[in-house]
Amino acid sequence: MAARTIRTVCPRNCYCTCGMLVTVDEGRIVRIEGDPKNPATSGHLCLKGLAYARRATSEDRILTPLVRRRKGGPLEPTSWKNALADIAERLDRIRRQSGPDAVLFYEGSGSHGALGQLAFAFWHQFGGCTLPFGDLCWPAGLEATRLTYGANLHNHPRLTRHSRFVILWGHNPAETNVHQMRLLLEARERGATLALIDPRETDTSDLVDVHLKPKPGTDAALALGIGAVIVEEGLHDRAFLEAHAAGVDEYLRRIEEYPLQRVEQVTGVPGESIRALARAYGGTRPALLIAGFGLQRHRHAGQTVRAVALLPALTGNVGTPGGGWQYANLASHCLQPVPLPARPTAVRERFAVARLGDALASLAQPPLRAAWIEKANPASQNPNTAAVRDGLSRLDLVVVVEQFQTDTTQAADYVLPAKNLFEQEDLVTAYWHPYLQRRAKVFEPPGQVKPESEIWRLLCERFGFDASWFPTDTQPLLRGLLPPGAGDAFDRLAEEPLDLSNTGDVAFARYRFPTPSGKVEFASDEAARLWRVDRVPDYAGVDGSEADARRFPLRLLSCKTRDRIHSQFGNLDWIRDVERPHRLEMHPDDALARGLADGQHVIAWNERGGIAVALRVSHGLRPGVVHLLEGRSREEDPQVNLLTGEGVTDMGHGATFYECAVEVRGA
């Protein structure tokens, strides 16, 4: 058979959401390339996208259902028939004894696609379930942006090349959004200045012109201080503010509380550096401000992002090519919901996902008795994972749908083999570029692997539920999800990614902001009403007592790497061969103060526990800050989330991974 090339898309939880061209010959991937028809990712992939060739044929792939017949025993192969019969019987028993909401349905971000929603065609017929609310990653920043601008939209990435000044705030595109890096470097070669705000040096910091390293969690103070300088120097855009902003007077009073001296003391950034950055940003047009997710992995995340998000509006850098505020672009999120049976009343949403460990232990009426886990690895990726593992181990039934063994499958009574991105057609949205893309079916699932929608259909049949919600041909269903008036877009998606948003390349080009006031909201009644925060963003200090700060004086960050998406990809030899070692990075001053040397084995610990890890002494960190990458599994990597806590952000119900204080000693 001749080689054929198929257009598809990477469905990982990643800014880029690259279009991909996969060439298959004799049932094997012989080439993977970027799709040049995606204007944002323009014909390139990252190492993870290229590693799909290896991932698809990995010897580690789970190819049959697995059962653990007794707690603590091994996982053994079983048949779909036996697995689903036993799972159905046990779920039904729990439902009859304790109610449907004694079962937790837990989904992560492991694989994006519209068909994932079909799980609810089962749960709604089951009579309900328990669901977490919020999100582990980005919700505080999304809500902050929505409160400020009314919508999470930003300029098309290709307009970055028009920027004359760019601030990257808590963002590391060289590792986590590499196609953005190409556009930034192009802007720089055309004369733009790049500035970075990050407590540590990264692959991105090597290529910027200016780098400020604030203390983690003080970004709100820095943003308000920058705002104060901009106003003091008269660099704010009075005409824009007059016409398109609300609550400016209150903001102007707020920034008076942030003189440079105070901001320097709070953030640890020299006042003159702050002044220079504020002058350069305020005095250059167009200027772009791009925020990552890192600055909102803190308790006061929403107020922080609001404070930062106001700077583009203060300087009138809104609705203009090369300018703007970039956090997340949800322009492609224009699909209709998948048709589902009516939602029953017994769907219980009573805990923020960051508090999963606590919920497993303490939810009552009914307590949780079973969990179904899909596209997720909570026993490694959620904060306070020791509590998550304990909680899972106490349940009567844990079902995990997975491609590979993880810490979560270690807690499973059943592991059901999951499809990979090449084994089911789907529609995939993005959060950086505006393109909707069609994920193609390239291969039949290997072994006994079944797509999740097929698993749900079979389970519905077991229960005698209506299985017609799961069409055997999913194309008509997917076609029906496109927005009204999309015409033949579904067929065109086979040829190219499509922007169906009708928002244009420049976000807010007509200065229409879907906020209550119709303007950019410097003061927000909605924020005060929904989240009980100050109407005007403020810096709220760093949480924790002084005694705690003396006991655990180091801030542990666990930033994202180029090599993995959370715990994905870390099992592949192609990735292991090139990836960064998982070491605790520490500034030489902090190492010296503790008598620690590079390469030494150390224990990082706090009130939640301790982890053993090798030390890397690096000048790239701000003193007082230590860094460790997320681990894949407790056997393979140090597990940072044994130390992170179950805090919840001030808005959006996010997690506070970077609100993590530790001390480090020799092992």
Added chain:
Amino acid sequence: MTRKAGFVLDLGRCVGCAACVLACRLEHGWPGSAPFRRVLPLNEVRHPAGPTYFLSLACHHCERPACAAACPTGAYERRADGIVRHREDLCVGCRYCEMACPFGAPRFDGARGVVAKCDFCEARFERGDVPACVAACPTEALRVAPDSGSAAEAIPGFRDAAGCRPSIRFTLPGGIRGARLTGLLRQMAERR
């Protein structure tokens, strides 16, 4: 005129993402084989005294290849287009080339008992394509253009001590930073 083979690495664009390494792996038969390309992070501990950058390196297709000089069976040839080619059918696996090459380009493949190295994606080159690593580079830092960039000797961390005259060229970050940056902004770059 024949096209000339040779890599250019723009140090102001390479972010060390390793896509080139995986593209090499994909191109040259897998999963058994090791990649011919690697990425070396320089100054990984980010000492303020030195610059921090990445070197993405494979075979440099030298003008005076040490591998060829050391090979007792004549398994290496330097083509008119500059590609230094290793002929597996003539290789006896003695590994002298591995010892002679100062850049670590030839690698012994124990499973097959022969040496293998970057061939500038000869098949692609002959049909007019760039090597797989170049095609895959997301920041377009790795390019094919033999006559631009600084001489190899000018790069800290990369020296041609053995006089091989490697064909690789580098574009220095300084070259693009230029005088445009004001002294003030430079001072702001906190190096603490």
